[in-house]
Amino acid sequence: MPSTDAREMMSSWEEAVLVLRKNLFEEIVKHLRDELPNEGCGILAGKDGVVMKVYRIANVERSPTSFLMDPREQLDAMKEIRESGSEIVGIYHSHVASPAYPSERDVQMALYPDVTYLIVSFQNSKRPRARAFRIAEGEIEEEALLIRGGEGYGDKDLPERT
Ligand SMILES: [Zn+2]
Numbered sequence: 001m002p003s004t005d006a007r008e009m010m011s012s013w014e015e016a017v018l019v020l021r022k023n024l025f026e027e028i029v030k031h032l033r034d035e036l037p038n039e040g041c042g043i044l045a046g047k048d049g050v051v052m053k054v055y056r057i058a059n060v061e062r063s064p065t066s067f068l069m070d071p072r073e074q075l076d077a078m079k080e081i082r083e084s085g086s087e088i089v090g091i092y093h094s095h096v097a098s099p100a101y102p103s104e105r106d107v108q109m110a111l112y113p114d115v116t117y118l119i120v121s122f123q124n125s126k127r128p129r130a131r132a133f134r135i136a137e138g139e140i141e142e143e144a145l146l147i148r149g150g151e152g153y154g155d156k157d158l159p160e161r162t
Contacts, residue, residue, distance in 0.1 A: 017144040018090055018116045018132045019050045025147050029128050031056050032094035032120050041067040043074070044090035044118065045081040051089055055081075064096045066105055090132070092118035099123060100131040102140050110135035116143055 020028075031054070032040040041059050046052040055077040058070040069091075081088055091112065095103075100121035102110070110117060113136035120130045132145040 016116075016134070017049055017146050018044075018118060019146045019148065020044075021051070022147055022149050024051055024054055025130070027054050028092055028118075029120060032092075032122070032128070033125075035059065035094065036122060036125075037064050037096060038062050039064060039067040039094050039096060041069050041091070041093040043069075043077050043081070043088055044092060044116070045077075045084070045086045046089045047086055049089055049116070052086060053081075054092075059093075066103075067093045068109075088112070088115055090116040090118050092120065095119055095121045095123070097123055100129050102133055102135055107135055107138055107140065113137070118145070 028042070031042060034040070039059055039061075040056070042057045043055040044051045044053075045055065055073075057073045057077065059067040060070045061068045078088065093106075095101075098121065100119040102117060102119065106117065106119075113134070117133045117135055118130060119133070120128050122128050130145060130147075132143040134141045134143055
């Protein structure tokens, strides 16, 4: 479990931040790539903004421009997360051909003000870009996204901003 180190590292970070180990980020990117040409989506479980587990959820809309998490899979994941003593720290989805920024619909559909919305853009499919946001009452606020290397703690790697 990476929590001790991750938390130490978080304390040096000023604002709200989503912390992802590189291998988990790669898992997310792989999932979302598998879903192309449609948007993919899922849930990030963990604690205090530190992601520990990724839940792939089917996009029932099967659309290149929107997503809706399969309600049954979403409930199952939420139950497992609750029972494991962790929390939902984020919801992720892909943008197939637009930047990693919440769409109007994303804002309308953002029902959880306390979670981070992670968006991975495949506009440049060779170099997916990720950004993190809080969305509350129609307001979008960008959050820091910290992707940590898998070996040691020196090799942090922030994805490029669009
Ligand atoms: Zn979106």
